[in-house]
Amino acid sequence: MTSKLATHFTGLEFVNPFVLASAPPTESKAxxxxxxxxxxxxxxxxxxxxxxxxxxxxxxxxxxRASETKPYVSRYKRPDTVSHSSWNWELISDQxxxxxxxxxxxxxxxxxxxMLIASIMAGAGSEEEMENWRKLARACVNAGCxxxxxxxxxxxxxxxxxxxxxxxxxxxxxxxxxxxxxxxxVPIWVKLTPSGSSLVDGAGAAYAAGAAxxxxxxxxxxxxxxxxxxxxxxxxVDGLVTSGxxxxxxxxxxxxxRVSDVSRAFPxxxxxxxxxxxxxxxxxxxxxxGAGNLQVCTAAMExxxxxxxxxxxxxxxxxxxxxxxxxxGYSSIEDFRGIARDRVVEHARIxxxxxxxxxxxxxxx
Numbered sequence: 355m356t357s358k359l360a361t362h363f364t365g366l367e368f369v370n371p372f373v374l375a376s377a378p379p380t381e382s383k384a385x386x387x388x389x390x391x392x393x394x395x396x397x398x399x400x401x402x403x404x405x406x407x408x409x410x411x412x413x414x415x416x417x418x419r420a421s422e423t424k425p426y427v428s429r430y431k432r433p434d435t436v437s438h439s440s441w442n443w444e445l446i447s448d449q450x451x452x453x454x455x456x457x458x459x460x461x462x463x464x465x466x467x468x469m470l471i472a473s474i475m476a477g478a479g480s481e482e483e484m485e486n487w488r489k490l491a492r493a494c495v496n497a498g499c500x501x502x503x504x505x506x507x508x509x510x511x512x513x514x515x516x517x518x519x520x521x522x523x524x525x526x527x528x529x530x531x532x533x534x535x536x537x538x539x540v541p542i543w544v545k546l547t548p549s550g551s552s553l554v555d556g557a558g559a560a561y562a563a564g565a566a567x568x569x570x571x572x573x574x575x576x577x578x579x580x581x582x583x584x585x586x587x588x589x590x591v592d593g594l595v596t597s598g599x600x601x602x603x604x605x606x607x608x609x610x611x612r613v614s615d616v617s618r619a620f621p622x623x624x625x626x627x628x629x630x631x632x633x634x635x636x637x638x639x640x641x642x643x644g645a646g647n648l649q650v651c652t653a654a655m656e657x658x659x660x661x662x663x664x665x666x667x668x669x670x671x672x673x674x675x676x677x678x679x680x681x682x683g684y685s686s687i688e689d690f691r692g693i694a695r696d697r698v699v700e701h702a703r704i705x706x707x708x709x710x711x712x713x714x715x716x717x718x719x
Contacts, residue, residue: 358679358686359672361395363647364541364566364624366469366500370395371687372637372671375628375649376473376503376545378415379663381447383457387464389663393672396469398543398569398649401446401505402454402494403475404486405513412591414444416578417602417656428579429588437632439604440652441578441589443510443596446475451490455497462498470498471543475505477515478526487530488537495538503543504530507572509599518547518575524559531563541566543626548605548612549575557616557623567624569649571612573599602652606630610643614698617644621695633667634674641687642694 359370373396374380374389381400389397419435420427427438447454462470472494476486491502506527508517520526527544534542544560546553548571557568575597578588587595609629617625627645631637632653640648650671654664675687684690702713710717 358684359395359676361646361687363626364501364543366396366541368395368469368647369467370672370675371641371646371648372668373397373469373471373626373647373649374654374663375651376401376505377651377655378444379651379654382449383461385661385663386457386461386470388661388665389668390461390465390468392660392663392665393668394468394663396471396500396647398471398473398503399447399454399458399499401473401475401508402449402451402490403446404451404490405477405516407445407448409445409448410443410591413589415440415442415655416589417652418579418588418604428581437603437652437656439600439602440573440655441576441598441600442573443589443598445510446473446505446508451493455493458494458497458499462500469500471501471503472497472499473503473505473545475508475516476530477513478520478523478530479515483515484529484533487533491534491538495540499540501541501543501566502534502538503545503569504534505545506530507545507547507569509547509549509573509575510597518549518572521547521556522550522552524552524555527556527559528563531560531565535564543567543569545569545572547572548608548629553612554615554619557620561620561623567626567647568616569626569628570616571605571609571629573601574605574608576600601629603630603632603636606636606639610639613640613645614643614695617692618695618698621692634671634678637671637675638678639694641691643698644692644695646687646691 361371376398416429421435474490477483506521511517626647627640628649
């Protein structure tokens with residue numbers, strides 16, 4: 355099983371392609387060690403920064419559900435509900451770099467065969483911030499991290515020079531990558547926001563500047579629901595709410611579209627796919643659209659009794675993938691990665707009832 359599940363991605367050897375995404379499941383040494391003990395092939399740490407971080411004075415993440423009898427979406431538990439999505443307004447790690455570094459060293463020493471990717475974030479617009487990117491990257495690599503993921507995708511940052519605010523600026527993307535690639539020699543993954551109209555252009559700029567992979571996609575900017583009876587938001591502080599990130603199954607199809615867009619534009623480049631993976635079928639779809647690595651968050655967090663790291667989930671994912679490879683006679687996921695790429699076409703290429711259709715334009719006389 356192990357040999358078939360092993361994947362070579364951005365120059366790194368993963369025992370399997372499943373990775374916990376940068377989020378609460380990877381917020382501490384204890385959780386990461388438990389995740390590796392359960393069988394995850396890698397983790398991306400919760401984003402590490404140098405700027406002050408303080409979360410809201412209330413719940414940071416909620417899980418939303420729907421049911422057949424009462425199909426409205428709500429965080430409130432009702433009989434016979436199934437998972438719809440997660441919503442969070444959580445910021446990056448509030449644990450400072452100096453506390454992270456010995457943890458990273460211990461994690462890598464304990465599990466040398468698992469891939470440890472450090473997610474980092476700094477600002478833009480000054481040499482001081484570029485040096486912050488370099489400092490974070492150097493420190494994490496020196497502590498044993500195998501790769502760096504640049505967080506240019508967090509959808510709810512107050513600072514306008516951070517997160518998703520900068521993900522559509524090709525010049526900023528290039529400048530940050532230049533700073534980081536001159537500081538360290540490990541693979542650099544770039545996590546971009548799915549909400550902009552220039553994702554493919556941003557990915558192109560990142561690849562051209564030395565990114566080994568694009569990680570897509572982060573959560574979508576969104577608002578929680580208001581209860582019609584109480585007139586309260588389902589998550590709020592002092593009656594107020596702000597934009598947060600929607601994740602889980604609700605974003606699966608949009609995430610696949612983003613992966614497909616980038617994969618078709620850059621078929622020879624690497625993609626780490628994220629967004630709505632709850633089991634093998636979702637993971638399979640990311641792979642056939644071109645992803646060679648799979649990041650999971652909401653489904654792991656929701657699993658009861660696992661401490662939020664998906665102990666049963668990773669066993670299910672690896673077991674189902676191994677069975678699929680065996681049944682199909684495949685030697686690895688590379689045998690079917692990207693097979694959907696050529697079947698995603700412009701709308702006008704889909705067969706019509708009449709051959710006279712001209713893509714919405716009148717035919718010339």
